[in-house]
Amino acid sequence: xxxxxxxxxxxxxxxLSISCIILSLLSCTNTYNDSNDHLVFRYNEHKNIGSLDxxxxxxxxxxxxxxxxxxxxxxxxxxxNVQPCIAKHWLISEDALSYTFKLRDxxxxxxxxxxxxxxxxxxxxxxxEYSFNRLLDKKVASPGRWVLNKVHSFSAKNxxxxxxxxxxxxxxxxxxxxxxxxxxxxxxxxxxxxDFRSNPIGTGPFKFKRWKENIKxxxxxxxxxxxxDQNGKPLPYLEAVAITFLPDKQSEFLQFAQGNIDFVSGLDxxxxxxxxxxxxVLRNKYAKSVNMIRxxxxxxxxxxxxxxxxxxxxxxQLLRTAINYGFDRKKMITYLTNGIGIPANxxxxxxxxxxxNSTIGFSYQPEKAKQLINQYKTETGDTxxxxxxxxxxxxxxxxxxxxxxxxxxxxxxxVEVIPAATLKTAxxxxxxxxxxxxxxxxxxxxxxxLSLYYSKNFAPKxxxxxxxxxxxxxxxxxxxxxxxxLDKRELLYSKMDSLVMREAPVVPLxxxxxxxFTRKEVSGLGINPINLLDLKRVKxxxxxx
Numbered sequence: 001x002x003x004x005x006x007x008x009x010x011x012x013x014x015x016l017s018i019s020c021i022i023l024s025l026l027s028c029t030n031t032y033n034d035s036n037d038h039l040v041f042r043y044n045e046h047k048n049i050g051s052l053d054x055x056x057x058x059x060x061x062x063x064x065x066x067x068x069x070x071x072x073x074x075x076x077x078x079x080x081n082v083q084p085c086i087a088k089h090w091l092i093s094e095d096a097l098s099y100t101f102k103l104r105d106x107x108x109x110x111x112x113x114x115x116x117x118x119x120x121x122x123x124x125x126x127x128x129e130y131s132f133n134r135l136l137d138k139k140v141a142s143p144g145r146w147v148l149n150k151v152h153s154f155s156a157k158n159x160x161x162x163x164x165x166x167x168x169x170x171x172x173x174x175x176x177x178x179x180x181x182x183x184x185x186x187x188x189x190x191x192x193x194x195d196f197r198s199n200p201i202g203t204g205p206f207k208f209k210r211w212k213e214n215i216k217x218x219x220x221x222x223x224x225x226x227x228x229d230q231n232g233k234p235l236p237y238l239e240a241v242a243i244t245f246l247p248d249k250q251s252e253f254l255q256f257a258q259g260n261i262d263f264v265s266g267l268d269x270x271x272x273x274x275x276x277x278x279x280x281v282l283r284n285k286y287a288k289s290v291n292m293i294r295x296x297x298x299x300x301x302x303x304x305x306x307x308x309x310x311x312x313x314x315x316x317q318l319l320r321t322a323i324n325y326g327f328d329r330k331k332m333i334t335y336l337t338n339g340i341g342i343p344a345n346x347x348x349x350x351x352x353x354x355x356x357n358s359t360i361g362f363s364y365q366p367e368k369a370k371q372l373i374n375q376y377k378t379e380t381g382d383t384x385x386x387x388x389x390x391x392x393x394x395x396x397x398x399x400x401x402x403x404x405x406x407x408x409x410x411x412x413x414x415v416e417v418i419p420a421a422t423l424k425t426a427x428x429x430x431x432x433x434x435x436x437x438x439x440x441x442x443x444x445x446x447x448x449x450l451s452l453y454y455s456k457n458f459a460p461k462x463x464x465x466x467x468x469x470x471x472x473x474x475x476x477x478x479x480x481x482x483x484x485x486l487d488k489r490e491l492l493y494s495k496m497d498s499l500v501m502r503e504a505p506v507v508p509l510x511x512x513x514x515x516x517f518t519r520k521e522v523s524g525l526g527i528n529p530i531n532l533l534d535l536k537r538v539k540x541x542x543x544x545x
Contacts, residue, residue, distance in 0.1 A: 038521065038540040039239035042261045043533075044252045048214055048245060052200040053190075054183035055135055055142040063180050064533040068219055068241060069110075070183035070202035073101050073128065073162070074174055078528040080353070080444045082174040086123060086184060086203070087162070096169035096484055097152075101125075101162045107226045110207040114188045120224070123184055123203060125156035130187045144181030169482050171489060172445035179443060205236040205536040217243040227536065236536040237524070256517065259289075262540065263518040263525065265533075267340050275517065280339025291518045295527045296352025298441035299512035300344060300449065303389060303402075305505050306430050308467040313385055314433045318376040319411075320504035323387075324362040326369035327405035333510055336397050340515055344508030347497040348449055351511045352529040354486070355446035355493030360501050361508060366409055373410045386412040391436040392420045398509065399436060428460040430467070437465065438512075444530055446493040450477060453500050466505040473499050519543075 047061045057066045073087040087101035103125055111119040132154050135142050148154075150173065154164045166173060176182070189201045200208050205227070206219035219241040227235045244261065246252050249268035253275075256264045267276070275286055282292050303323075305314050313319055329343035342351050346358035377383050391399045396417055403413040418426070426432050441448050451457055454477050457464040476496045483489040500506070514531045524537040 036239070038542045040242055041238050041240070041522075041535055041538055041540065042242045042244070043263050044244045044246050044255060044261050045217075046245070046247055046249055046252055049217065049243075051197045052208065052211070053197045054180045054185065054200075054202075055140055055144060056197070057180035057183075058143045060531070065217065065219075065243065066180045066183070066200075067204070067532060068206040068535055069200055069204040069208060070180060070185070071107070071204055072177060072180070072182040072184065073103075074177050076175070076178040076444065076528070076530065076532070078526055080175075080529060082178060096171070096482075097166045099164045099166075099173070101128075101164075103128075103160045103162060104226060105160065107203050108224050109186050109203055110201045110222060112186075112189055112201050114192055114194070115186075121186075124159040125162040126159070127184050127186065128162045129154060129156045131184050132182070134185065134190065135181060142181065144179065147176050147179055147181050150176075169484070171481065171484060172443055172447050175443040175445050206238075206241055209240075214245050216245070225536075229537065237539045238535065241535060256519075257286075259519065259543070262522050263516055265514075265516050265531070267338065267515050272338050272340075276338045276340075278334065278338055289520055291520060291522070293516045293518065293525070293527045294340065294513050296342065296350065296529050297512040297514040297531055298350055298353055298444060298529045299438055300348055300350045301341075301395075301398075301438045301509045301512060302344070302348070302436075303507040303509065304427070304435055304437050304466050305507075306427075306433055306435075306466060307469075307505055308430060309433050311433050312380065312382070313387055316376055316380070317504060318372050318379070319385060319387075320507075321362075322369045322372035322376070322409065322411070323406060324504055324507050325365045325372070326409045326411070327402050328364040329510060330364070332398065332401050336401065337510075340513050341510040342513060344510045347494075347501050348452075348506060348508055349446045349493065349497050350441075350449070350529075353441070353444065353446050353449075355490045355497065357494045357497060360494070360498040362501070369409045377410075384412060385410075386414070387434055388414040388416055389434045389436065390416045390418060390423060390426070390432045392423055393417050395436050427465050430459070435465075439463075441530065446490075446497075447477075447480060450480075450493060450496050450500075453477075453496070453505070468500065468503065468505040470499060470503065 045061045049061050049065055051062055052066060054066050054070045057063045071085050073085060074082050075085040077083050086103055086107050088104045090099055090101045092099055107123040108120050113119060115121050134140055136145050136148060150166050150170045152165045152167045156162055184203060186201055190196045198211055205222055205225045207222045209218040209220045211217045221236060221239045225235055229235055250270040253264060253271040255261045275283060277283060282290060305320055333339060333341045333343055345363055346356055346361045349356045389399050399415045403415050406413045423435060427435050439449060452463045453468045453473055454464060455469040455474050458467055459465045473496055476492050480489055480492045483492060514527050516527060518525055521541045521543050523539050
């Protein structure tokens with residue numbers, strides 16, 4: 001891998017040289033010198049940030065940046081528990097239709113001349129009323145307006161009380177409110193001539209400083225931020241956040257290896273063998289300077305069958321079950337991702353989410369898979385069953401692995417590679433018999449995963465791409481909306497997932513993991529199953545280099 005990196009280095013040296021010159025020029029305007037470097041957290045975003053307006057917080061790159069600048073009523077901790085934020089507490093009515101939030105009185109917007117004499121003001125309940133109305137405004141065209149689909153009404157009762165009424169009970173509602181779409185924004189700024197997309201004003205631990213698009217984005221510490229640590233010390237600890245925009249993961253990793261950025265997220269094919277062994281352990285050359293943090297990520301990778309197809313192979317539960325038994329998920333993860341990822345032997349709900357049950361999925365049982373294939377051949381007279389898996393190029397290696405393993409149990413497998421946009425359209429319109437897919441949680445509740453199997457969610461209008469239908473599943477699904485007891489609701493989730501596994505409309509492959517590499521000087525970064533970047537408790541020691 002070292003040789004590969006060196007070979008590529010000459011190809012990118014020209015780009016990096018130009019980038020370094022530009023970054024050096026930008027850094028001349030920064031007040032920090034080398035002795036203050038431990039006060040600045042630096043990371044790279046290889047995808048461009050589209051907007052710093054929370055109403056458009058759709059992509060991960062946008063969400064990470066926006067999370068440093070804005071707050072909502074509530075927030076999610078690293079264990080997916082909803083915690084107070086601008087709302088210091090709340091009450092839920094007995095019928096679970098009314099949510100009443102009591103706001104803090106010490107939350108202030110970042111300073112801006114449009115606020116008047118003091119250049120800032122306290123957040124009031126009417127600010128949330130305005131922010132939610134803005135989210136629903138068709139002229140704004142926010143992609144996050146769906147978050148409020150289950151809301152009947154909302155209103156500010158006074159400066160400190162904000163009330164939301166739902167159309168029907170929805171236990172996951174507080175989790176929805178943690179999404180950055182629901183951040184509070186000031187009317188004075190959003191409705192002025194200021195371009196809020198690139199000049200945001202929020203309440204977060206950091207405030208906007210400057211943005212040279214595709215080059216560098218800088219935030220500075222919000223000295224009037226309301227949250228404190230457990231010892232009463234004001235947050236954040238850092239003085240600044242600096243984001244660069246090198247366009248590919250390999251260049252990003254080179255900058256990290258040289259100590260020019262503080263952390264890298266994810267394991268890209270361009271450097272996975274350079275930094276990790278086949279067993280997913282840091283190689284010796286990085287062990288002294290790098291920390292690796294890993295944990296469950298709310299993403300299930302899977303193969304899906306379109307059950308309304310005319311193909312008898314796909315309609316056969318025997319064949320679908322055989323495929324689920326027919327390959328070793330653990331070996332697949334070891335060979336293809338250096339051990340990063342969790343074999344999906346426990347159903348569709350990913351590990352790390354309440355409702356996951358490790359006992360309801362499929363283990364590797366090749367002999368049982370062969371028996372099911374032979375039973376299918378006997379019952380149907382089809383002596384050479386054949387299937388075609390459609391995927392995109394990024395996941396070709398997974399599908400080829402499955403292809404080789406399934407052919408050992410007597411099933412002929414073809415693999416077709418098509419562009420991502422083509423696959424997205426084709427799966428939504430029922431044009432593919434078997435396709436690779438993934439589901440990343442929109443909000444941290446198992447209902448989000450189980451919605452893929454509710455009969456009223458058939459694609460293309462909903463996310464039920466398999467066209468799975470079960471009256472019992474639908475009964476459980478609707479019952480879960482009215483169940484406010486957490487343990488009982490989790491049991492319903494597990495029953496639904498178990499029912500799906502018995503019918504086998506999908507083949508869960510693996511549950512993804514969040515992987516973060518940080519320099520040893522960094523502490524307090526943490527990790528969470530929704531892969532949200534939270535920098536308010538991050539510290540950096542002075543480098544010993």
